[in-house]
Amino acid sequence: MMSSFSIVNHKIDPTRGATALKADGTIDNNDRVEIGPTDVAFAEWEQLGLTAPNVERMRKTRLNRIVQQLRQRDYAGVLCFDPLNIRYATDSSNMHIWTMHNPSRAVFVSADGYVVLWDFHRCSHLSTYLPLINEIRDGGAGFYYFVAGDAEEPIAKQFAGQIDELMRRCAGKNRRLAVDKIEIPGLRAMEAVGIEVCNGMQLMEHARAIKGVDEINAMRCSLATCEIAVGKMRERLRPGIAETELWSVLHAENIARGGEWIETRILTSGPRTNPWMQEAGPRRTIPGDLVAFDTDMVGPYGMCADFSRTWYCGDGRPTDEQRRLHAIAYEHVMTNMAMLKAGVSFNELTERGHKLPAEFVDQRYGVMMHGIGLCDEYPAILYPQDFIPGAFDYVLEPGMTLCVEAYIGAVGGREGVKLEEQVLITDSGFENLTKCPFDPALMI
Known part of the structure; x- marks a missing residue:
């Protein structure tokens, strides 16, 4: 029995047929494009020798992970x-940032994999192409005060x-x-109505912790897009540029390639x-900064690319103190990365x-x-x-992905250094997924 306001989703999208597909298996139709990478991104990934994820298989893997955790x-x-x-x-996907503070959407997944999506009002058309969704219900999940x-x-x-009806049925x-x-x-x-509410965030974080091969490929692609964008930032860095102006390059290059948003605005x-943790502002850089x-x-496929770099601004030589700070941060990250292997x-x-x-x-x-996937995720490895x-x-x-971090700055010090690498846990150890170079001027 379906709700009177349900749309029963087709298991196979009838528009696909023999239609040409993109490298990730999604339909190549200029008039009905699923949120995802642009032609520019696909061309760059191909040049880099990267394999795009099989999106349909990635979706099935994720749903199976949830069902496994439920059981x-x-x-x-x-x-x-x-x-x-x-x-x-x-x-x-529908207005991710807006719905983070206006909870208007919801999804129910049963232990046998039955999926019901409640979307924002009159937005059911955004997800009808997704075959793993069994029902789409128009509105009803928004009961926060604004609406x-x-x-x-x-x-x-x-x-x-x-x-209640879904649980009794399923x-x-x-x-x-x-x-x-x-x-x-x-x-x-x-x-x-007698429902025992349990910890869903714990369940979802554990489901998301292990990445399948397609999620890892999606992460590699998102990281490559981020590294290209960071390269553009490096080209623009010069004395006199404002922090916000430099930061805007990352946003623009990400969006141009089908990326989605930036979680923070930490560039100083x-x-x-x-x-640390100050946000980009109007300050203009000066030589020697x-x-x-x-x-x-959050890049293409919604996968987070999360690494940190510290650069020297200008044509001069960094001070001994700047190079010392960078060396300690580098040693901290590399030493901690070396401990990573399955079973630890x-x-x-x-x-x-x-x-x-x-x-x-102290600082x-x-x-x-921390874990990484669609965003910063479980686990948090604390000091x-x-x-x-x-x-x-x-x-x-194996299959976990982590970001290894360091901030080195003394209380009352003039400057600090932030470094971070994104890695994959393998059967034999780890793979560093980050290819972005460190500033050679700061490397001792």
Whole structure:
């Protein structure tokens, strides 16, 4: 039994037929383009010898990962409002940034792989080409105050009724439902109909942690696009350029290749590199500055390319102090990368990691390493000073992807250095996926 406002999705897109396909298996139709890479990106990847992901197979792999996690935990299904979890489950995209703070979309995945998407009102046409979505329902998942006003509770009650019906149909007596994020009226409405709400974010983070071959290929492609864009930034770097002007190059080159957005705006110069986490502003660089940045770039296929570099600005020679800071950051990253292999526990990485010199401990980066996929993901590998017993009691597995980080800047120091590499855990160790060169002027 389908909802009266459902669109039953076709398992095979009738528009595909014998139509020409792109390198990633998506339809090559200029008038109906799925969100994804441009011709420029495909040409660059081919020149670099990269293999595009098979998008259809990537979607199936991701859905299977979710189903596997549901069955392991004996959950009837998972309900996701987080746009990145929706993207992972369905590959459906609609106003990602806007829906991060206006939760208008949701997806339900049952333990047997039945998928229902609630999209923003009158947006069902955006996802009808996705064969793994069994139903698309128009609206109904938005019960936050901006759109629901003082009718939040009745709208949430109506939505909870739909979830209740789906769970009874798909899972019978199993009332355990994983939910990643939900507005308070929605949570209360779910509990009122007897649904046991469980930790959906934990489930989705663990599903997303292991990347299949197509996700890894998508990540390689996104990283290549990011590195090309960073190369354009390097060409533009000169004394007098504003931080925001330089940062805009990364955005423009990413979008031109079918990338999607930038998670942060962390690019700073000169004294604004210490302390870290300041955002790009109007400051104009001067000769002899360090310029440091963290890409945090969500590129083609929604895959995050997250590495950091610090450059010297100008034609002179870096100071001994600038080169010292860079050398310590480089040693920290490379030493910690060398520990990576399947079977190593997260706790061991914290305990055995490279020890920062005392002068840099107070302004250490937030993590030694973190997972990466559609965004920064599980796990967080913490410094000993920030360790949380029992929080990440797991081990590295083949197919995990991590970012290894360092920020080196003393309290009261004039400058700091930020470096970061993105890596893949393999059966025998790790592969550094990052090809962007370090600034030779700063390498000792």
